[in-house]
Amino acid sequence: MNSLKIKLQILLAFMGIIVLVQFSTPLMAVEEKTQVAVVPAPVNLTDKDLTGITGPNKDDITAKGDPGAEMTGTVNDVTIADAKKGLTLADMANQIGQNKIAINFVWTLICGFLVMFMQAGFAMVETGLIRAKNANHTMMMNFMVYGLGLFAYWVCGFAIQMGGCGPIANLGGAYPLNAEKVVNLFGKPWGVFGTKGFFLSGSTYDVSVMVMFLFQMVFMDTTTTIVTGSCAERWKYSAFCVSTLGLGAIIYPLFGNWAWGCGWLSQLGVNFGLGHGYCDFAGSGVVHSVGGITALAAAMIIGPRIGKYNRDGSPNAIPGHDLTYVLLGCFILSFGWFGFNPGSTLGASGNGALRIGSVAVNTMLAGCTGGFAALFYMWLRYGKPDASMAGNGLLAGLVAITAPSGFVTPLASAVIGWVGGILVCLGVEYFDRVAKIDDPVGAMSVHGINGLWGVLAVGLFADGRSNYGGSWNGVSGNVTGLFYGDAGQLVAQLIGIATLLGVVFSISFVWNWVIDIVIGQRVNAKTELAGLDIPEMGAVAYPDFQLKASEYGVSESSYESATVKN
Template identity: 55%
Template sequence: MKKGIHFLLLALLTLTLALPLTALADDAPVPDPSGASIGTAADVVGATAGAPTKEDMATLAEKEPLAAKLADVVGHNRISINMVWTLICGFLVMFMQAGFALAETGFTRAKNAGHTMAMNFMVYGIGMLGYWICGFALQMGGVGGVASLGGAQVLANEVSINIGGNEFGIFGATGFFLSGVSYDAVVFSLFLFQMVFMDTTATIPTGTMAERWTFKSFVPYAFFISMFVYPLYANWVWGGGWLSTLGKYFALGHGTVDFAGSSVVHMTGGVAALVGGMILGPRLGKYREDGTPNALPGHHIPMAVTGCFILAFGWFGFNAGSSLAGTDLRIGVVATNTMLASAAGAMSSMLYMWIRFGKPDISMIANGFLAGLVAITAPCAFVNSVSAVIIGAIAGVLLCLSVFFVEGTLKIDDPVGAISVHGVNGAFGLLSVGLFADGTYGDALNGVDGTVKGLFYGDGGQLVAQLIGICTNFVFVFLVMYVFFKVLNVIVPLRVKPEHELEGLDQYEVAVTAYPEFVLQKTHR
């Protein structure tokens, strides 16, 4: 196994050194590490929105030198605003990791609080390094530029297959270790923003697999999902890959559209959690002899609810930040739709539990709140407020139905409800674009003229593209993660020893006890 790891690192290093040589051709974009030359007169109105040609600018510089200089300043400032917006939103999304840590730990038992916190903490560091090694390159290495940030044209190597004369992108091939031509101010900013999205995916299964997952098997998982699984599907939707070209080649709307990651981020994490929960098995004592589930309540509901509010706060960066442009005033619509959907999700889950069981359930309300956020993440930029509330309300009920189905029918133990919150509602969010997109936004998205419209606004092709995206995500992530967890379980056991699980994992797995004053110490004679 060590030889295999050494070979992989050597291959990646070779690519890192070799790819810049091909990218530095005479007509190739040149990286700008300082950012000094990023943003010019061509960016005053946007590089794709009637920007002046080089010849136009040469003429202007000759006849009106002051006007040309002012245009450069305005263009640079426009790109600067967009970059600052993108970075601040990335910082907000990073803070969501604290929300996940608190929510997952609060929904699990006190004897495992330190272990659950440790996974949520280290998935950030491990995931970031894995994404830096090759994940970012595989995802964004062929995106070909980000107009709103005035650069990233050096990310221009997409590995594709040709079918019927059409190029279908599979993965990117520039940006390994953020070195070579990817040493560029825009590329680094894009890396930060995309990395924190990936980290959300990676942390989702830690909730489903909590309280019985060995830390030594968690570590290779975090590398694997950040280096390969997440980046490949993300490339197909966001990096210029084949799902994004379904509209251009087959007239299926604008191809698979996922504005901020209902499928790319949340469904990917939810499906990975589903596989992990299946293979790992339920916690000891979760099911009675007749197969009916036992409740294993979380130890700190205020902590969990606080975590959910932190997640909602970070979600404004998650969704509105996905514009990658503070100068795109649609961000106001995106942020408001996000807020409304979360409220509707909390309300509908509360009413469902109240009507069915006679009392509202705060844990289900909190998860319904998150379900609304997950579901609106893909369509937030393409729908109106009424649709946002409908999407959130449906998500809250779907959450409740799914939790009982996963627990009672599938017999999968999910301590925090991550499969239902992220997996089920991630799929619903992608579907919602194909139903509710109202045609007011998204002109020329994925190279297709016109705005994004769903079935209810006249474009059934968009719905088909969304369904293809959902099916692709489920099949790809499920199969790859199933094989990975099965193989890993042979090499490094996934499950802790029964006696450790009964006593609690804190000391055995991470050498710390979260609540030492409440734990009875063993007496040694």
């Protein structure tokens, strides 16, 4: 026991040193030398200066090809508006503008594709952490969450969330997204939801809007897939479908609007002088906390799996059936996170978008320290490095850095990730042993708790040096946290956390409660004990294998009494 205490003290001391170094960073930065920028003298160009500029001869390229890329991508490729006038300055300026937006479109789309691939990671992590008899059911929840969420988001989710978010400079405007429902209360405007973009129809049939839709849609899908993990192994498939539709159509978009769609949370800075309003760079709160908190509400209603708890309330470990799935899934998620966070600049050119490298490095550092922290915590506490918790620690670090990734230093990222790794271990133990809410994959701890920690971390660690076009959420200057002098930013983040725990939880709970009354959330006990694959899906995931029945702590009496919502 004493040696455990000593080990924990060493661990805490190490964390303390990291925090001290972090605090001292602004003091060390005072000595920086200032450099005088050399401004070149202006050059007065006219259209005449462009006459005579010719590209390579097309016949040469036709005859010889261009293996050295010396004749490809020249003035010949600049679009000319009027062939009679020839190349003009306006043509050049338009081409530059289009190039910038093209770069940003490609960047945002590719990042969106990476985030979409995270669905595969989630599917593998969740399926690996449950028993083989439920593998088809869990995989199919993760598979269909993509389509269900996409459909709901296309019908109305996107309009509610982003219908009033424009203009978006990095994506060429997205000007049609200009209708936000605003309620005036207590002398302040409160943006509540957007009203344009239903079915992507009308003026929202627009190239910028399409890019925005794809990127936002895959974020929403991440939220919906979090819930399937917490409710795995006992969730009725029909209830899952309805629950997911509501989350994708209403619950997620509402909070998304308040935070990202020019809603009231984002305007706390403008209306109440709280820093730059609620700031969530890539979605620790919007994506992960909303998912984690909805998972909490649903898991409470559904109840623990049969055999998870003994009659005295002590929990049983129910190991997953494939750790290789879990860790491979974690790797896929880590890879996808490079789309999640750096992609949230919505561009690689203009308005601070060159910080994509910084955001990417912050992301990988936090994942690294999160994985370390969880690994060491479990090693010290239980004597073995636990693989699934190491994976969850990695994800916890990534979740925690998602909101601050665009606003903090690499050192702060490492600290945020480390704390996230510890929090996920404590969270899993709390839900398992104290709250007795069964969460087969630890989603509430990974996404719920660490999402909230990430939101809070912005208010603490934002260093005030991340320049995204000179302002954020309509407030000039850069996002600055408490440790760098802006207590108001921390308050804005706390209001965001209160909204997640108060409003988002309540809506999610009521929605899932109604589903429980109308459809019933939980499968019957017989189905649960047999495994959900055959009764719910009609096929097992591994038909060629003989599955070993392992009923942890399940007696005949508990089988008979476990008849919730038969």
